[in-house]
Amino acid sequence: MPERVLTRRRVLLGAAALATSACDSQRPRAGFLGVMDRFNERAQSAFFHPTRLAREEPVEQLTPPGDFPQYFISETVPLAPAGWRLEVGGLVARPRAFTLEELQRLPRTDYRIRHHCVEGWSAVASWHGVSVRDLARAVGADPRAGFVEFRSFDQGYYSSWDAPSALHPQTVLAYGMNGAPLIPGHGAPLRLYSGVKLGYKMVKYLTTVRFLPEATGGTWEDRGYEWFAGV
Numbered sequence: 717m718p719e720r721v722l723t724r725r726r727v728l729l730g731a732a733a734l735a736t737s738a739c740d741s742q743r744p745r746a747g748f749l750g751v752m753d754r755f756n757e758r759a760q761s762a763f764f765h766p767t768r769l770a771r772e773e774p775v776e777q778l779t780p781p782g783d784f785p786q787y788f789i790s791e792t793v794p795l796a797p798a799g800w801r802l803e804v805g806g807l808v809a810r811p812r813a814f815t816l817e818e819l820q821r822l823p824r825t826d827y828r829i830r831h832h833c834v835e836g837w838s839a840v841a842s843w844h845g846v847s848v849r850d851l852a853r854a855v856g857a858d859p860r861a862g863f864v865e866f867r868s869f870d871q872g873y874y875s876s877w878d879a880p881s882a883l884h885p886q887t888v889l890a891y892g893m894n895g896a897p898l899i900p901g902h903g904a905p906l907r908l909y910s911g912v913k914l915g916y917k918m919v920k921y922l923t924t925v926r927f928l929p930e931a932t933g934g935t936w937e938d939r940g941y942e943w944f945a946g947v
């Protein structure tokens with residue numbers, strides 16, 4: 717994975733930058749790389765342990781809030797449409813739309829863990845949200861749904877996950893960061909956060925969560941980035 721020096725310009729990463737940034741190689745997921753990717757998926761899922769927890773960081777490790785990079789593929793920071801709701805569907809017994817308040821009434825998960833971006837930076841924040849596992853329980857997700865897809869209102873940015881990683885206890889739909897409501901730069905009103913995946917799997921500006929029998933792709937995954945992307 718190419719590494720870049722992170723500059724503040726990346727905060728304004730726009731559609732034009734999408735064509736050239738390291739979070740976008742135009743490499744197709746085919747040929748040798750496709751084979752390697754499938755190999756990595758098998759190898760990584762073999763090492764992945766569905767309940768092993770990522771290390772909690774001490775409070776001194778917190779990244780000063782302004783220094784935690786903010787990424788979005790839109791030209792300007794995406795803002796939630798009026799009447800925003802999270803649609804939850806697919807292979808579930810009770811598909812429904814949740815307001816933020818309804819999500820906040822579900823059990824809450826809090827942790828302080830490190831974020832890893834493929835571009836070579838990492839940062840620490842504490843995150844507050846409802847675990848995908850508790851959400852799955854609330855809608856009666858079918859255990860045959862081996863995958864979960866997350867979509868956003870940021871130019872359709874999306875990603876799909878294997879169910880064991882999505883249902884890991886440290887995979888949450890976060891509405892808070894460092895004890896405050898999530899800000900637009902970090903994905904308000906709701907973003908995916910996890911101790912078990914690389915940054916690009918954690919979809920911000922969520923609109924829909926679907927429990928599915930098959931994997932779909934992802935914004936970076938469709939451009940050749942690894943699909944499993946475990947930490």
Ligand SMILES: Nc1nc2c(c(=O)[nH]1)N[C@H]1C(S)=C(S)[C@@H](COP(=O)(O)O)O[C@H]1N2
Pocket residue numbers: 739784785786787788789790832833834868870873901902903915916917918919920921
């Ligand atoms: N909707 C959306 N989600 C996204 C991205 C994005 O551009 N749009 N970038 C991803 C990448 S590459 C990273 S490293 C993290 C960054 O999260 P942050 O902006 O809170 O640092 O968000 C991920 N989720």
Ligand SMILES: [Mo]
Pocket residue numbers: 739787832833834835915916
């Ligand atoms: Mo990233």
